[in-house]
Amino acid sequence: MTEPNPINPPNAGRINPGRRQLLIRGAKAAASIAAAGGLAYWLYDREGPKAGIEAEKLVTLPDFSVPHKEGQVISIVQGEDRIKTVNKAIDLLGGIERFVNEGDIVAIKPNVAFASPPILGATTNPDVIAAVIRLCYERGKAKKVIVLDNPINDPASCFTISGIGKAATAAGAEVVMPKENLFGHTTLEAGTLIKNWPVLYEPLAKVNKLIGIAPVKDHHRSGASMSMKNWYGLLGGRRNIFHQDINTIIAELAMMAKPTLVVLDGTVTMMSNGPTGGSVSDLKKTNTMIASCDMVATDAFGCSLLGLKPDNLPYLSLAQKAGAGNADYESLKPLRAELT
Amino acid sequence: MKITTVRRISQVFFFVLFLWFCIVATVGDKFWQIRNWPVNWFLQLDPLVAIGTILSTQTLYWPLLWALVTIVITIIFGRFFCSWLCPFGSIHHFVGYLANRKRKVTEKIQLNRYRKAQSLKYLVLFFFLGMAALPSLASSLQTGLLDPIPLVTRSFNLILLPILDNGTYLTSVEARFYELGWLILAVFGTAVLLNLVIPRFYCRFVCPLGALFAILSRFSIWRIGKNKSECINCKLCEKACEGGCEPAGNIKIAECVLCFNCLNDCKHDLIAYQAVPSLAGETQADISRRGFVLSLASGVLAAPAIRLGGKITSNWYNKVIRPPGALAEEEFLKRCIKCGQCMRVCPTNVLQPAGIEGGLEGLWTPILNNRIGSSGCQLNCVACGQVCPTSAIRPITLDEKKGLGEFAEKGPIKLGTAFVDRNRCLPWSMDKPCIVCQENCPVSPKAIYTQEVFNTIRDGIVTVSAIEGRTIRTTENLPADRFGTGDYYILFGNGERHKIAANTDSSIEISSSGTFEKSASQGAKIEVQVRLQRPYIDLEKCIGCGVCEHECPVSGKRAIRVSAEGETRSMNRRLLLKG
Numbered sequence: 033m034t035e036p037n038p039i040n041p042p043n044a045g046r047i048n049p050g051r052r053q054l055l056i057r058g059a060k061a062a063a064s065i066a067a068a069g070g071l072a073y074w075l076y077d078r079e080g081p082k083a084g085i086e087a088e089k090l091v092t093l094p095d096f097s098v099p100h101k102e103g104q105v106i107s108i109v110q111g112e113d114r115i116k117t118v119n120k121a122i123d124l125l126g127g128i129e130r131f132v133n134e135g136d137i138v139a140i141k142p143n144v145a146f147a148s149p150p151i152l153g154a155t156t157n158p159d160v161i162a163a164v165i166r167l168c169y170e171r172g173k174a175k176k177v178i179v180l181d182n183p184i185n186d187p188a189s190c191f192t193i194s195g196i197g198k199a200a201t202a203a204g205a206e207v208v209m210p211k212e213n214l215f216g217h218t219t220l221e222a223g224t225l226i227k228n229w230p231v232l233y234e235p236l237a238k239v240n241k242l243i244g245i246a247p248v249k250d251h252h253r254s255g256a257s258m259s260m261k262n263w264y265g266l267l268g269g270r271r272n273i274f275h276q277d278i279n280t281i282i283a284e285l286a287m288m289a290k291p292t293l294v295v296l297d298g299t300v301t302m303m304s305n306g307p308t309g310g311s312v313s314d315l316k317k318t319n320t321m322i323a324s325c326d327m328v329a330t331d332a333f334g335c336s337l338l339g340l341k342p343d344n345l346p347y348l349s350l351a352q353k354a355g356a357g358n359a360d361y362e363s364l365k366p367l368r369a370e371l372t
Numbered sequence: 373m374k375i376t377t378v379r380r381i382s383q384v385f386f387f388v389l390f391l392w393f394c395i396v397a398t399v400g401d402k403f404w405q406i407r408n409w410p411v412n413w414f415l416q417l418d419p420l421v422a423i424g425t426i427l428s429t430q431t432l433y434w435p436l437l438w439a440l441v442t443i444v445i446t447i448i449f450g451r452f453f454c455s456w457l458c459p460f461g462s463i464h465h466f467v468g469y470l471a472n473r474k475r476k477v478t479e480k481i482q483l484n485r486y487r488k489a490q491s492l493k494y495l496v497l498f499f500f501l502g503m504a505a506l507p508s509l510a511s512s513l514q515t516g517l518l519d520p521i522p523l524v525t526r527s528f529n530l531i532l533l534p535i536l537d538n539g540t541y542l543t544s545v546e547a548r549f550y551e552l553g554w555l556i557l558a559v560f561g562t563a564v565l566l567n568l569v570i571p572r573f574y575c576r577f578v579c580p581l582g583a584l585f586a587i588l589s590r591f592s593i594w595r596i597g598k599n600k601s602e603c604i605n606c607k608l609c610e611k612a613c614e615g616g617c618e619p620a621g622n623i624k625i626a627e628c629v630l631c632f633n634c635l636n637d638c639k640h641d642l643i644a645y646q647a648v649p650s651l652a653g654e655t656q657a658d659i660s661r662r663g664f665v666l667s668l669a670s671g672v673l674a675a676p677a678i679r680l681g682g683k684i685t686s687n688w689y690n691k692v693i694r695p696p697g698a699l700a701e702e703e704f705l706k707r708c709i710k711c712g713q714c715m716r717v718c719p720t721n722v723l724q725p726a727g728i729e730g731g732l733e734g735l736w737t738p739i740l741n742n743r744i745g746s747s748g749c750q751l752n753c754v755a756c757g758q759v760c761p762t763s764a765i766r767p768i769t770l771d772e773k774k775g776l777g778e779f780a781e782k783g784p785i786k787l788g789t790a791f792v793d794r795n796r797c798l799p800w801s802m803d804k805p806c807i808v809c810q811e812n813c814p815v816s817p818k819a820i821y822t823q824e825v826f827n828t829i830r831d832g833i834v835t836v837s838a839i840e841g842r843t844i845r846t847t848e849n850l851p852a853d854r855f856g857t858g859d860y861y862i863l864f865g866n867g868e869r870h871k872i873a874a875n876t877d878s879s880i881e882i883s884s885s886g887t888f889e890k891s892a893s894q895g896a897k898i899e900v901q902v903r904l905q906r907p908y909i910d911l912e913k914c915i916g917c918g919v920c921e922h923e924c925p926v927s928g929k930r931a932i933r934v935s936a937e938g939e940t941r942s943m944n945r946r947l948l949l950k951g
Contacts, residue, residue, distance in 0.1 A: 147753065185720070185746065185919075186719045187545045188398075188399060189720070189753060192399070192401045193752050211546075212541070253905070275807065276804045277857050279857050308813065308814050309816060310815060311817075346857065346871075346883075
């Protein structure tokens with residue numbers, strides 16, 4: 033056995049393995065230092081986090097409205113049969129063809145706020161929704177119809193118990209649940225309340241027509257919940273704080289949403305205990321269906337079903353002032369019909 | 373096909389079935405969502421659930437009759453459940469295999485030897501049975517803490533599926549939250565990770581259900597054993613032994629989980645599943661009389677010891693709000709196995725696993741937390757009672773919940789009562805209109821009603837400088853554009869009050885509704901008032917559903933909160949004089 037020679041190792045003459053390893057280690061160390069430095073340079077943030085909670089990207093809901101036609105702004109049809117009255121009301125405005133064209137993708141926004149059965153009238157009646165969906169497909173030649181809302185109660189329960197989910201699906205529409213990733217933040221430039229607020233944007237960015245269908249309901253805070261208040265269901269977040277200034281928020285909702293058409297179903301009106309109701313004794317037959325391109329006019333007329341005057345609803349004048357519509361609906365010469 | 377292959381197919385099949393039942397236990401109109409799926413089947417097959425509730429209630433709740441099937445099969449064939457059906461067992465089996473597959477054969481044999489500590493699980497079983505056994509003293513069903521079927525059900529329902537779901541929204545629209553979920557995960561995770569130390573650690577040392585099966589299989593007709601007393605003693609049969617029962621020698625028959633690996637691994641066909649005891653000898657479960665007596669007695673004493681806190685009697689905690697149909701607290705604790713089915717199915721996610729606020733024994737039992745989820749307890753929903761496997765929450769109908777039809781005389785089921793916190797409520801303490809609670813109250817007529825008041829706002833007493841038509845000019849500066857929202861009024865000296873339509877920094881325009889005559893002259897003081905509707909609770913109408921609490925815009929500590937006083941399941945907690 034020979035002792036290893038520390039001074040002249042066996043492979044002397046070639047590169048000293050000690051030095052070789054040193055070089056390798058040195059190269060690796062240099063690469064590590066370069067990587068660490070590079071990473072530090074890449075991630076270097078001189079500013080630090082910014083104050084404020086602004087969303088990175090703000091969205092704006094598209095304008096879905098169709099060109100104005102004098103004398104064809106609002107129609108009011110009397111009758112018990114919702115399906116007949118809603119068809120007639122839309123026909124009076126020039127038919128669904130005026131609003132929905134071949135290949136259109138239509139979003140329908142009913143009021144699905146509560147997990148309450150249709151008979152209690154706290155949500156939009158599923159028959160009206162189905163009738164409008166059918167019109168969109170059959171006469172409007174729509175490519176696709178979606179139905180969406182961000183309810184107050186649990187969304188899945190609301191769509192199920194209200195019967196809206198089933199009716200919409202049966203009529204060939206797709207129900208879009210308000211999943212959290214479908215919201216975008218919006219700011220209403222002309223408003224004071226809707227600032228950087230989550231709104232059910234993603235599905236609406238993919239459609240080119242928007243139809244609101246709302247019931248007529250008593251609402252203790254604002255007086256009445258109709259087609260303007262229906263857009264509350266597009267908001268996300270802890271939207272209840274807006275109740276501190278209910279009239280302004282309803283007016284701003286009417287400015288934010290620019291629908292193609294609104295339908296206000298006053299076949300049955302929730303006269304008391306609104307907007308949840310909970311008993312058929314809260315309801316009254318009022319046998320009226322309204323279709324309109326002007327939701328301020330619609331609600332100005334609609335409140336009469338609750339025994340109210342437009343003056344009782346400050347949000348109507350606020351919305352009119354902001355240019356969202358005309359509260360003097362008679363000046364628009366409503367088209368009227370009575371079905372028996 | 374090898375018997376171990378059949379076993380693996382069975383394990384995968386039942387694990388997938390279990391997972392499927394967890395996934396479908398949600399309310400909705402998707403085809404796969406709950407539609408008479410037997411989502412409780414694994415819990416019903418679990419004899420520890422049946423025996424536990426029999427001890428605590430002296431009855432066998434009918435769906436738990438399934439446990440008899442398991443018991444009969446176990447008595448005849450042994451612990452088939454552990455290696456063929458138990459989803460938790462399958463997880464341990466798989467993880468134990470993964471963790472130790474690269475070890476040497478000798479190491480594996482060493483790893484899978486029998487250990488004296490395996491008899492600990494019997495003590496766990498007797499302790500829990502002891503807690504449930506003496507209703508005259510105090511009977512508390514705590515088997516669910518470690519019973520593998522409730523444990524794994526709870527872990528998937530409340531932790532694993534929600535974690536998956538919160539990124540993908542596959543089975544829920546909104547993210548699901550479960551308070552104290554970390555503790556459930558910690559127990560589950562610890563049990564699973566212990567396989568890295570010893571395969572099937574949980575099954576061998578802890579599992580009270582396995583202990584029960586071990587006892588039940590004492591007289592099993594078929595059993596694993598050697599068909600010859602002599603062999604070369606290679607011990608290959610012990611290298612993958614799941615139970616740690618040492619089939620090579622004197623087999624610890626109670627520990628055998630019927631994995632059949634030994635049958636496969638013996639190269640000489642000396643091991644068989646046979647109707648005679650092993651020719652190399654057999655040892656029964658290692659349960660000492662002392663261990664049995666001490667663990668049982670500890671359990672018997674533990675239940676009343678926990679009750680000394682008075683948490684189900686005078687010292688009950690008002691935030692322990694039970695779901696609709698829940699039995700009175702004492703009866704409830706005799707049945708709840710903490711499986712989390714109610715919390716999984718609850719469409720609003722309001723049902724939460726409790727901590728120890730209702731006493732140690734209330735851990736992971738369902739309580740309502742109205743701050744979590746999409747909407748308090750929905751009026752038209754009875755899902756939790758429909759899935760409860762032990763009827764700790766009775767399967768009530770909507771009529772019973774709402775007090776309709778034949779239940780009209782009894783009235784609705786109340787979970788508690790809402791209380792307005794007037795120090796936090798916007799209209800009560802901040803002069804801000806709100807009444808979101810009233811709007812969302814689902815009862816008809818509403819349990820929340822309001823009274824209208826007009827409060828003069830801060831710096832609201834101003835001096836009239838001129839009146840022109842409906843416009844009043846003021847001497848003092850006003851905050852511009854603030855009073856035209858429909859909520860502000862002017863009170864004149866003569867008591868007349870008029871709504872404000874708009875204002876600038878020096879003038880106020882009176883709304884055109886109502887007649888306005890000159891009610892004040894120059895120099896007169898007028899008051900700017902805000903109209904408030906202040907919420908009140910009607911004790912007789914409130915059902916404690918918590919929708920108001922959920923919706924209250926004072927989002928930290930809510931300005932309206934449900935407290936369990938007035939819940940109809942308990943006579944002691946009622947608030948009303950009548951009813």
